[in-house]
Amino acid sequence: MKNNLRLASLSIATAISFALPALAAETAQDFVTKAAIGGMFEEQSSKVAQDKLQNQSLKDFAQKMISDHGAANAKLESIAGEQKLQVPSDLDASHKSDVDKLQSAAAPVDAPYADMQKAAHADAVTLFEGYAKDGDNAVLKSFAADTLPTLKMHQEMIDKVTASAPASDSTTPAATDTSNPAAPVPGANSFTEDQAKSAIAKAGYADVSALTKDDKGIWRGTASKDGKSTPIALDYQGNVVAGSN
Structure with a gap:
């Protein structure tokens, strides 16, 4: 009976470990890689979409993404260099595919851009919250904690823009x-x-x-x-x- 209980406990623990968020960063290098890719995506997708957006509030949001994430990306790169960690020079395949879709789409691209930014910021908040709490590098933990309020503010902004936009602005051409x-x-x-x-x-x-x-x-x-x-x-x-x- 005891052996059966141990096996059951082990099975539950294993299941829980696989249920952890995919964006949880286990190491400093893991955090840097995921944070850099996320930041680059939010900046690059906003640059590509900006001239194809119809809703003015969404245009303003895109400009803020370019400014805020450009600054955060530069700060992360500087910290990573001091900590002898590698910063990816380009997006991964999945994020690059999304940027390419915006690049090739006919204007307006309000709906797909807004959806991408919602998903990206949900992922970013999860990543930064987790690392600020349980990260293994003190300097990066501080960076995550300092950056988190801005990411949450971005999340609130995109939710507010899409909630107040007319139906026309949320329809993909x-x-x-x-x-x-x-x-x-x-x-x-x-x-x-x-x-x-x-x-x-x-x-x-x-x-x-x-x-x-x-x-x-x-x-x-x-x-x-x-x-x-x-x-x-x-x-x-x-x-x-x-x-x-």
Whole structure:
């Protein structure tokens, strides 16, 4: 019976150890690596997205990420150098893929950028809280504790921006469904003419021509599909609507 209890306890302990947050840093080098990658991602993604954002509050948030994380990244690099620890020079594959998605996406990118920043800051707060409490390097523990309030403030900012943003700002432009909505939605449109043409083409149309943006922010023109020419419209959400002129 005692042996069975010991085995059961060991099994529970093993299960708990595997349930620990993936971002918990076990060593100083582990913390530096994860913190540096997280900070670089928040800065780089904000630089890439800034000119493609529509919501002004989100633009302001992106600028703050560039400023705050640029400074934090520089401080971490300096501390790591003093502690003889290695700082990664580039993002890992997963974070680089997210930055590439923002880079290649047509504007606006408000929704994917906001989602990425929410996830990144949730991870960062978990990492910094854990290391500030249980870290194995006194200098880095102090850095984590000092930086944590800023990360939490960023987290509150992005939550507030997305909570107060109109529905239009949280909709990812995805010009793939020509039946939704039934009519183009008016609103401030940040698509350029070339981006509008590209979005309409991705929705399955060819020979996109005569595009002009009306006073409601809707790109209108003509295009062909299945050999037939039709009026076409693209709204600021990325919805492509045929026969709407």
